[in-house]
Structures are given as C-alpha cells and as structure tokens.
C-alpha cells in the first residue's frame with residue numbers, strides 16, 4: 001500500500017514538472033520574440049520605448065517645470081488676469097511610440113490616414129511625469145490648462161476619451177485642435193493671448209508657460225519666455241521637421 005502511495009506521489013510530481021517546463025518554455029520564447037522585435041526597432045523608437053534614459057529625462061523636465069511653475073504662480077498670478085498654461089499633446093503629454101512601432105512593422109511611414117486611425121484607437125500612453133505635473137497644475141488657482149495640438153479638430157472626441165482613460169482630462173480644459181492646414185499653432189496662440197476667434201468667449205489670457213516637443217510649439221522671439229524657465233522642450237527623435 002505504502003509503495004503504491006509513493007509511486008502515485010512520484011507520478012504527480014513528474015506530471016507537475018512537465019507542466020511547469022511547458023509553461024516556462026512558452027514564456028521564454030515569448031520573451032525572446034519581444035526582445036528580438038525590440039532589437040529590430042530603429043534606434044529612435046527603441047530609445048523612447050526601451051531606455052531608462054528617456055523616462056528619466058522627461059521626468060526631469062516635468063519636475064523642473066513644476067518647481068518653476070509653482071514659484072511663478074506664487075509670484076505672478078493675481079486674480080485680475082486670467083492665466084493659462086499651453087501644452088502640446090503628442091510626445092509632450094501623450095506617448096504615441098506604439099504608432100511608430102506599427103508603422104515600422106508594416107514598413108510604412110507617417111501618413112494622415114493611418115495617424116487618424118491610430119488616434120481613434122485611443123491607445124496613446126502617457127509621457128512619464130505628465131500626469132503628476134498636470135495634477136499639480138490643477139491644484140493651482142486661476143490657471144487654465146489649454147491643450148494646443150495639431151491633432152485634427154474632428155478627432156477631439158477620441159482624444160478626450162484617450163485622455164480620460166489616462167486620467168489627464170478635466171471638463172474645464174480647453175482644446176485648440178487644428179481645423180485645417182492653414183490653422184497653424186501661432187494663429188491659435190494669438191487667439192489665446194488676444195481673446196479672439198475660438199477664445200472669444202473666454203477673453204484674453206496671459207500665458208505662464210509653454211510645453212512642447214517641436215519649435216512650432218513655442219512663441220518666437222519673445223523676451224518674456226526662456227527655455228528651462230517658462231518654456232519646456234521635450235525630446236522626440238521619432239519625427240519632426242528637421
């Protein structure tokens with residue numbers, strides 16, 4: 001009887017081992033596949049998706065920005081004027097590196113159609129540090145967050161839904177998305193500071209700081225603004241007008 005029992009236990013042990021070996025092998029091969037895929041990605045996309053340096057750098061920018069904004073808000077903001085912080089979305093708040101991976105896998109380059117499909121998937125992730133920064137800004141009084149992005153205005157709803165899912169949306173936010181090709185960012189910046197066009201109902205606002213990943217996200221030759229002080233540039237080696 002005891003012999004039979006020991007034999008039964010041995011069988012169970014062997015069966016368990018065979019299952020474990022099976023699971024481990026599939027895990028290993030999945031890991032190998034992912035590593036292989038990552039190794040094939042172009043350096044720019046791999047740096048954004050895989051490096052600790054990218055995450056550290058963008059968190060560093062947001063940490064520095066918050067220290068400055070907190071001090072600026074304390075010293076500058078008064079209730080007589082309406083103040084705003086203008087933030088770009090893509091590669092500033094939203095991380096679209098998965099779109100770049102899809103392009104690479106399909107041997108494609110950027111095109112407005114596939115970009116629109118991507119935006120409607122609502123799968124953008126957060127640039128590290130952006131949510132913490134936005135949460136801090138929301139706690140300040142008399143600051144309006146304006147998201148000024150070249151996402152097309154027709155894609156406002158999926159953009160908002162993506163941001164709701166990521167926890168970076170509030171009802172009082174203003175979105176100034178692109179209406180058409182001629183609707184450049186400087187036109188929308190002027191609407192904010194002059195209280196015209198889409199900003200007519202809000203009135204003119206003073207801009208405390210700008211955030212973006214491209215030169216066109218910032219005002220040109222304005223001595224009130226300095227990079228690292230009240231303008232913050234984020235790294236984006238994946239695309240741009242260079």
Ligand SMILES: [Mg+2]
Pocket residue numbers: 088089090091092212213214
């Ligand atoms: Mg951008």
